[in-house]
Amino acid sequence: GAVVSQHPSRVICKSGTSVKIECRSLDFQATTMFWYRQFPKQSLMLMATSNEGSKATYEQGVEKDKFLINHASLTLSTLTVTSAHPEDSSFYICSAPGSGSPDTQYFGPGTRLTVL
Amino acid sequence: QKEVEQNSGPLSVPEGAIASLNCTYSDRGSQSFFWYRQYSGKSPELIMSIYSNGDKEDGRFTAQLNKASQYVSLLIRDSQPSDSATYLCAVSDTGGYNKLIFGAGTRLAVHP
Numbered sequence: 743g744a745v746v747s748q749h750p751s752r753v754i755c756k757s758g759t760s761v762k763i764e765c766r767s768l769d770f771q772a773t774t775m776f777w778y779r780q781f782p783k784q785s786l787m788l789m790a791t792s793n794e795g796s797k798a799t800y801e802q803g804v805e806k807d808k809f810l811i812n813h814a815s816l817t818l819s820t821l822t823v824t825s826a827h828p829e830d831s832s833f834y835i836c837s838a839p840g841s842g843s844p845d846t847q848y849f850g851p852g853t854r855l856t857v858l
Numbered sequence: 859q860k861e862v863e864q865n866s867g868p869l870s871v872p873e874g875a876i877a878s879l880n881c882t883y884s885d886r887g888s889q890s891f892f893w894y895r896q897y898s899g900k901s902p903e904l905i906m907s908i909y910s911n912g913d914k915e916d917g918r919f920t921a922q923l924n925k926a927s928q929y930v931s932l933l934i935r936d937s938q939p940s941d942s943a944t945y946l947c948a949v950s951d952t953g954g955y956n957k958l959i960f961g962a963g964t965r966l967a968v969h970p
Binding site for chain 1: 892904961
């Protein structure tokens, strides 16, 4: 149990375009999901907490108008990077708390975004 | 500011040896502690969770927790080259619902 998927696994886009990343909990429901960003050789940086049926909670310094989060259902959260620029190139990873252990987070496989 | 500190490494150990990874945290109210393994280019994978003081063993892995010292460790016995990865220590954030605070990770290299 506690399997989280992400799509796409890798995306290359031109500067100025928008990219949508999907995060799904496959065998459990998740009212909360977390979005992280990780630059090379650095640790995970929490960007926002996605809440099903309500607005996402963004961490300090994260632009909510640039990183749009929608938690459409109990198994799906999406992150849209709007007007992407090269500095947005990073590894984006989502996670969800397990249904049996809500303080344990299970990670999706991540999405490698490269903005040209 | 709540912090989780880890030695960045690399920690280099010979195959078959015991690898010892350490972590300290600043939030005294934290109740849940986790070790994740992250291979290069991959996402973190949960290895161990620990909630009470003392040791918790799972196969070749032993997590140790000392809340008074605000210290968590992970021991890997009979280290294998496949254990070479970055190990992330994570601590529950008392200020946020189910949020975790991650350390920067310790890179472990097990050489044959």
